[in-house]
Amino acid sequence: xxxxxxxxxxxxxxxxxxxxxxxxxxxxxxxxxxxxxxxxxxxxxxxxxxxxxxxxxxxxxxxxxxxxxxxxxxxxxxxxxxxxxxxxxxxxxxxxxxxxxxxxxxxxxxxxxxxxxxxxxxxxxxxxxxxxxxxxxxxxxxxxxxxxxxxxxxxxxxxxxxxxxxxxxxxxxxxxxxxxxxxxxxxxxxxxxxxxxxxxxxxxxxxxxxxxxxxxxxxxxxxxxxxxxxxxxxxxx
Numbered sequence: 158x159x160x161x162x163x164x165x166x167x168x169x170x171x172x173x174x175x176x177x178x179x180x181x182x183x184x185x186x187x188x189x190x191x192x193x194x195x196x197x198x199x200x201x202x203x204x205x206x207x208x209x210x211x212x213x214x215x216x217x218x219x220x221x222x223x224x225x226x227x228x229x230x231x232x233x234x235x236x237x238x239x240x241x242x243x244x245x246x247x248x249x250x251x252x253x254x255x256x257x258x259x260x261x262x263x264x265x266x267x268x269x270x271x272x273x274x275x276x277x278x279x280x281x282x283x284x285x286x287x288x289x290x291x292x293x294x295x296x297x298x299x300x301x302x303x304x305x306x307x308x309x310x311x312x313x314x315x316x317x318x319x320x321x322x323x324x325x326x327x328x329x330x331x332x333x334x335x336x337x338x339x340x341x342x343x344x345x346x347x348x349x350x351x352x353x354x355x356x357x358x359x360x361x362x363x364x365x366x367x368x369x370x371x372x373x374x375x376x377x378x379x380x381x382x383x384x385x386x387x388x389x390x391x392x393x394x
Contacts (some may be wrong), residue, residue, distance in 0.1 A: 170205075173196045175277045176270035183266055186281040187366050195289030198282070207298055208278075209291040212339040215295075218297050219332050226325030233318035240322050247326020248333070256335050256377035260370040287362045288294070293342055294335040337373050360385055 163177040165185065178185055199205045230240055263280035267273050273281075282292060311324045340346075341358045354374070361369035368385040371378050378384040 167196055170197045170200050172274060172278060175281070176272075176274040178273060179270075180268045182268060182276075182281075186277065186285050188285075189287050189362060190285060191288055191289055192286065193284070193288050195286045195292050198278075207296055210294050210296050211291065212227040212294050212336060214297060215294050215335045216332055219300070219328055223329045223332070225327045226321040226328065230318055230320075230322035230325075233321075235318060235322065243319055243322035244326035244329060247323045247328075248330035250323075251327045251330025252371075252373060253332065253377060253390075254327075255330070255372055256370050256381075259372070260381075260383065264367065264370070284362065284366065288341075288342060290343060293339045295331075300331070334373050341372070357385075 158252055163174075163179070163181075165171065165174050165178065167190075175182060175186070188270055197205060198208050227240055227244065230243065235243070259280075263305075265276065267276045278287075282289070286292070307327065308320075308324055311327070312320045316325050337354075338358075340351075341355045344351075344355070346352045357369060358372065367379055367384040368383050369375070370383055376385055
């Protein structure tokens with residue numbers, strides 16, 4: 158009963174409030190507030206700073222790392238066509254991760270205090286404030302931490318000379334994902350394909366939030382039959 162009566166104060170830092178919503182959190186977080194300015198997350202200026210990222214920081218920080226990874230495999234003797242195949246495969250694997258993480262982790266249903274809190278930090282905040290321009294891309298500090306286990310996983314599955322290029326391809330896929338995601342929210346596409354992709358993604362936010370989990374494409378939604386059956390989605394076919 159306490160959780161049902163709790164009201165979030167949007168004028169105060171939100172992160173440690175949302176857990177108190179309990180079972181009503183899912184309903185609350187999927188009622189978007191459309192504003193280009195997002196709420197405050199933390200009282201601490203340091204932690205608040207870490208949650209805000211300008212979109213161009215993603216390619217500025219990570220594209221040099223991608224180039225460095227590719228150069229490592231080149232120096233180990235691989236040809237440009239081989240590198241292109243490895244990078245392409247890395248991008249393809251990323252698109253699958255993009256879909257599965259969005260569908261099964263970012264949209265997991267929570268109702269406990271810490272479950273709600275973690276979900277809000279991970280993805281709920283984006284659905285509550287979908288136009289928050291400083292929280293549309295993943296904070297670089299968090300990405301750096303996650304790169305370590307992903308690098309070790311690729312290293313375990315691949316050879317020493319192919320690991321850098323494969324990892325670089327996956328990282329390039331991530332960069333493409335994040336800048337595309339920002340563009341779909343704040344860009345004004347004029348090309349037909351981009352317009353369709355924007356409609357497809359905004360449909361996920363504002364109409365059918367349990368469908369349409371792809372960002373850079375609807376490919377895996379078609380494979381796993383989670384493509385929304387709406388007029389907006391039909392135009393992406």
